[in-house]
Amino acid sequence: DTAVSQTPKYLVTQMGNDKSIKCEQNLGHDTMYWYKQDSKKFLKIMFSYNNKELIINETVPNRFSPKSPDKAHLNLHINSLELGDSAVYFCASSQGLAGREQYFGPGTRLTVT
């Protein structure tokens, strides 16, 4: 049973396009996150949602819009894709807001050409 799943695993698209990445967790957690891992493998938080409420928005361009339809899902929509958006995007989840471990999905490798 996959705890945190993401689709698609790979996404290749052209500059200017709009794309979405979906995330689902079956752990019963109430908090979900999006992280970006760049080409140097540095992992940085983008957003977090707790009970469908936006908690963290970490200086991300407004072309990125997260949406949480319910506690088990957190999607990431990206408008007007740029070359610099190429990275691996990870979804994660945890129970509660502080001091608890986060469980990560397998990642979505986005390549913008």
Place this chain on the structure above:
Amino acid sequence: EDQVTQSPEALRLQEGESSSLNCSYTVSGLRGLFWYRQDPGKGPEFLFTLYSAGEEKEKERLKATLTKKESFLHITAPKPEDSATYLCAVQAEGNTDKLIFGTGTRLQVFP
């Protein structure tokens, strides 16, 4: 500014050769320090959480320790399957649930 630094950047070990990975951190107040393992093409896999100086956690060949300024991940008699990138992250008080990651240590264990 909250910061995490990991060293070394890369480590090559012979099977059975024990060693330690270092994670130095600077935070206004530590809520928790987390160790993750990441295999190529996969998401980080949770290993340990440490909350206070002096705390230790063990899992198989891995042991994590914590002081007020750094954490060590000790690997005893490593095997080739321990090869991975090990990531350290901190959660600071007042920062809700944000994890601040280091850049990782890439470990290779040769038979």
